[in-house]
Amino acid sequence: MNDQMMNQPKHWLHLLPTLQTDSHKYSRGYVFIEGGYPMTGAARLAAVAAARVGAGITVLAVPEIAFQIYASQLLSIIVKPYANAATLAQLVDDERINAYLIGPGAGISEHTRSSTLDLLRTGKPVVIDADALTAFAEQPQTLADAVKGPCVLTPHAGEFAKLTGHTIAATQTLKIAQAQAAARTFNATLLLKGAVSIIASADGRILLNNNAPPTLATAGAGDVLAGLITGLLAQGMPAFEATAAACWMHGSAATLFGPGLIAEDLSPMLPAVLRTLASQANH
Numbered sequence: 001m002n003d004q005m006m007n008q009p010k011h012w013l014h015l016l017p018t019l020q021t022d023s024h025k026y027s028r029g030y031v032f033i034e035g036g037y038p039m040t041g042a043a044r045l046a047a048v049a050a051a052r053v054g055a056g057i058t059v060l061a062v063p064e065i066a067f068q069i070y071a072s073q074l075l076s077i078i079v080k081p082y083a084n085a086a087t088l089a090q091l092v093d094d095e096r097i098n099a100y101l102i103g104p105g106a107g108i109s110e111h112t113r114s115s116t117l118d119l120l121r122t123g124k125p126v127v128i129d130a131d132a133l134t135a136f137a138e139q140p141q142t143l144a145d146a147v148k149g150p151c152v153l154t155p156h157a158g159e160f161a162k163l164t165g166h167t168i169a170a171t172q173t174l175k176i177a178q179a180q181a182a183a184r185t186f187n188a189t190l191l192l193k194g195a196v197s198i199i200a201s202a203d204g205r206i207l208l209n210n211n212a213p214p215t216l217a218t219a220g221a222g223d224v225l226a227g228l229i230t231g232l233l234a235q236g237m238p239a240f241e242a243t244a245a246a247c248w249m250h251g252s253a254a255t256l257f258g259p260g261l262i263a264e265d266l267s268p269m270l271p272a273v274l275r276t277l278a279s280q281a282n283h
């Protein structure tokens with residue numbers, strides 16, 4: 001594989017968020033994540049990752065029934081319960097929000113579909129992951145038509161096949177072509193996750209991420225990655241570079257942790273990963 005296509009810090013180091021002496025939590029980036037029920041772990045993993053990668057404020061909007069579950073295990077993440085679609089819409093419609101995430105643990109439902117469309121309507125950056133991708137398996141054009149602003153789709157091979165109707169090809173070259181075509185179709189950055197993940201932009205750029213140990217094949221690792229991408233988007237990184245940087249950080253965190261990794265272990269490794277990247281940026 002062409003070396004130029006391998007994801008490296010040189011592709012995005014200069015775009016990493018930097019702190020100003022007068023930064024405040026809202027200026028650092030406001031992330032909004034929709035959490036589901038009963039799979040409450042996924043959105044919590046994503047929220048902690050978004051905060052760890054530098055978002056100044058991370059809000060999790062959750063169905064009222066699940067509020068206590070979410071809130072009982074989160075401290076810095078703000079959990080906001082919603083009773084119905086109207087109250088959820090009020091939470092979404094906050095001009096301070098810089099980036100949205102939907103999908104981890106969301107459930108495959110009409111609610112997930114319509115919530116995804118509501119987020120896309122804002123025109124702000126949106127990361128669409130997991131169940132929010134599968135929810136459009138029967139109507140991918142509805143999703144494609146709704147994309148207005150920066151958007152990142154993060155399917156694994158199973159979700160990619162359901163969303164596009166195409167089983168993943170056997171060779172890397174064909175997989176890259178599939179990812180590129182899907183990025184164009186949805187007018188979005190498309191991250192096709194796997195042992196070697198493919199990052200494709202709607203304008204044809206491609207990066208391959210192999211900075212990822214197989215210990216990442218563990219439930220919830222993808223939720224953490226979705227949170228990292230959203231956290232970087234909220235801090236102003238462009239979608240393609242935010243996705244590439246997040247993949248790199250995710251893999252580095254797993255490598256640093258070593259054997260015995262579970263998804264909860266990834267975010268606590270981020271400070272060390274960020275410190276290393278900051279020292280590279282200063283040289």
Ligand SMILES: NC(=O)C1=CN([C@@H]2O[C@H](COP(=O)(O)OP(=O)(O)OC[C@H]3O[C@@H](n4cnc5c(N)ncnc54)[C@H](O)[C@@H]3O)[C@@H](O)[C@H]2O)[C@@H](O)CC1
Nearest residue numbers: 039040041042103104105106130131156157158219220223
């Ligand atoms: N603690 C939690 O609450 C967790 C919740 N999760 C949530 O669980 C829901 C379902 O996630 P799943 O990933 O199981 O999605 P799905 O159940 O939609 O897809 C999994 C199916 O796709 C197939 N598949 C094909 N290629 C695959 C690949 N490369 N990786 C994984 N599966 C592949 C598998 O055979 C499997 O049948 C999502 O909402 C997700 O966010 C999981 O992320 C795990 C942790």
Ligand SMILES: Nc1ncnc2c1ncn2[C@@H]1O[C@H](COP(=O)(O)OP(=O)(O)O)[C@@H](O)[C@H]1O
Nearest residue numbers: 156194195212213214216217219220221222223
């Ligand atoms: N064998 C592997 N080697 C390296 N990375 C892997 C491997 N298997 C999975 N990953 C990575 O782990 C993450 C798994 O995400 P995903 O499939 O969405 O799982 P989940 O939904 O359980 O979080 C992805 O970032 C993927 O690239």
